[in-house]
Amino acid sequence: MIQVENLTKAFGPKVAxxxxxxxxxxxxILGFLGPNGAGKSTTMRMITGYIPPTAGVVKVGGNDVTEKPIEAKRLMGYLPESAPLYTDMTVEGFLGFCAEVRGIRDADKSKAIDRAIDMCFLKSVRHQSVDTLSKGYRxxxxxxxxxxxDPDILVMDEPTDGLDPNQKQEVRSLIRRMGQSKAIIFSTHxxxxxxxxxxxxIIxxxxxVVANGTPNELKAKSELANSYTVSVSGTEAASVRDKLGSVIQSSKVTIVNDKPPTVVARVFPKSADGEGxxxxxxxxIASQNNWKVSEIKKEEGRMDDIFRNITLPDTQAQ
Amino acid sequence: MKSIWTITKRELAGYFNSPVAYVFLVIFLLMTGAFTFLIGQFMDRNQATLQAFFMWHPWIYLFLVPAVGMRLWSEERRLGTMELLLTMPISLWHCIIGKFLASWLFLTLALVMTFPIWITVNYLGDPDNTVIVASYIGSFFLAGAYLSITSMTSAFTRNQVISFILSVVICLFLVLCGWPPVTDVVEPLAPRWIVEFVAASSVMTNVEQFNNGQIDSRAVIYFLSVIGFPLFATSVIIRGLRA
Incomplete structure (x- = not known):
């Protein structure tokens, strides 16, 4: 539904x-990840046709956004960053305006408004002026x-920014539900x-683009992925390190925590350790040495770990 | 066409949703009245014309039209709604024209509400109503010309005050370059054809035609170009903002 090819945008000498x-x-449902200023919003603005690309092509439902902007925009719904709204209108009036601009009129219009208000839990503020709304409602x-x-394609720039945890949960489940029948891109950090x-x-x-894959694939790239965290007692840190280090499958052993009598060690595999x-x-090793194992856990890898590893070196360089 | 009307409706509703519209209408009517009767000495003239009424329009509009139009695009930029509007499936031209028409319609409403003075002059005497109609048309075009300039200056900046001031300055130039007290001073200093050319591009010279009861095609073309060019510039500025 959305095809982005070699998209480039330069603002003067700065390549965003x-x-x-x-x-x-x-x-x-494509998650667009990246630190602030990475170019997430700029990319989304080019996809939605707000700013023209310096080079490259965006095709939405087969329509080139630069050449056939109206056709492409018709297929898309877009939530810009920080959700700008006309503050002098009521919620219903604003949604009615957006429907009309999109060519939805008369009976279809009120149906579309009702549907959107239902889906976004806006019933209680339907007739309220936008400038009196709280951030969540806005x-x-x-x-x-x-x-x-009811667009086929949804582009959202930080849709959960500024919401409280319950609202975040609601918006996420809304996105998941809609994602079954639509193509969705949303950015977040x-x-x-x-x-x-x-x-x-995509990170x-x-x-x-520095990484592209399913959340599980990305997590597998994390350093922690497939390592084991072991908590044992009845021994010493040095001995744990030596004994576990001698395991053929391990590449490295680190002591995470050493508070007698418990030692927490992390064992990293040499290669992806599928079979366990x-x-x-x-x-x-633990049973041979009579260690009392209180916990052993296989790490899946963590998103924040991979995110840091990929994006941190640049930030540190600055 | 329908999308232009949708934009226009929203903009017009925007005026009436706030006190701005009512404050403007009251001030406009008070000012036209005060200028006509107190400074223009409508009664003492003892003439069955509305000259004392229309002669002030270029000056009254000079401040009131930029006040009406200053928010057109600067407000969109300040709120960030421009991103919303321009990612809707409508062309930029529809947005520009829709917004412009809304403000122009609003100013036309203000102009129409001055009808009591027309009734007054018809009650008191026997005026040439064709001249009055022509003058109203001239005033309508004049408001459009100022407004189009304001549309352009409001696209420049997200600050309404700057948009207002820029617009007043440009409109003032268009007034002064054909106003006899100014042209008389400049005349000996520059070649005659330059003075004539500049004077001909003044709103004063052209609105005068209408006030004399003539609907001259040249004056009509003049006003249409003074409306058209700044609207075109508005589109160039907005495209430039996004590049």
Whole structure:
């Protein structure tokens, strides 16, 4: 549904988005991750046709956004960053305006408004003026505007920014529900959100795509992925390190915590340890040495870990 | 066409949703009345014309039209709603024209509300109503010309005050460059054709035609270009903002 090919945007000498390519199909929810200023918003603005790209092509439902902007924009719903709204209108009036601009009129219009208000839990503020709304309601009004025409494609710039935890949860489940029949792109810098809602994630840093995969694939790239954390007592840290270090499958052992009588060690595998051989080997060592194992846990890898590893070196350099 | 009307409706409602519209209408009517009767000495003239009424319009509009139009685009920029509007499936031109029409309609409403003076002059005497109609048309075009300039200056900046001041300055130039007290001073200093050319591009010279009861095609073309060019500039500025 969305195809982005070699997209580049330069503001003067500063390259905000640098040769970005990806695509999103129906039924996919793409999480767009990156530190502040990485080029997430700029990319989304180019996809939605707000700013023209310096180079590259964006195709939405087969329509080139630069050449056929109206056709492309018709297929998309867009929630810009910080959800801008006309503050002098009521929620209902604003949604009605957005529906009309999109060519939805008369009976269809009131149906579309009702549907959007229902989906975004706006019933209680329906006739309220936008400038009297709390941040959460404003955000949901912006969200309602984006789905007023039940678009095939949804582009959202930080849709959960500024919401309280319950509202975040609501918006995430809304995105998940809609993601079954639509193509969705949303940006965020909340990593748990990516795990909770996305089918795929792209990490962008300094205008470049630095990682692209399912949340599980990304997590597997984490240093921690497939390592084992072992808590044992009845021994000493040095001995734990030596004994576990002698396991063939392990590449490295670190002591995470050494508070007698408990020692917490992390054992990293030499290669991806699919069968759990390293785990069995750790158990063997523990029983041979009469350690009392209170906990052994296989790490899945963490999103924040991979995010830091990929994006931190640049930030530190600055 | 429908999308233009949707934009226009929203903008117009925006005026009436706030006190701005009512404050403006009251001030406009008070000012036109005060200028006509107190300074223009409508009664003492003892003439069945509305000259004392229309002669002040270029000056009254100079401040009131920029006040009406200053928010057109600067407000969109300040609120960030421009991003919303321009990612809707409508062309930039529809937005520009829709917004412009809304303000122009509002100013037309203000102008129409001056009808009691027309009734007054018809009650007191026997005026040439064709001249009055022509003058009203001239005033309508004049408001459009100022407004179009304000549309352009409001696209420049997210600050309404700057938009207002820029617009007043540009409109003032268009007034002064054809106003006899100024042209008389400049005349000996520059070649005659330059003075004539500049004077011909003044709103004063052109609105005068209408006030004399003539609807001259040249004056009509003049006003249409003074409306058209700044609207075109508005689109260039907005496109430039996004590039």
């Amino acid at each position: 988005v640098d040769d970005v390519s990806f695509s999103v199909q129906r039924g996919e 955000h949901r009004t912006g969200f309602a505007q984006a789905i007023i025409h 909340i990593l748990e959100e990516v795990e909770a809602a996305c089918t795929r994630a 962008i840093d300094q205008g470049k 051989e390293l785990g069995r080997a750790i158990f063997d």
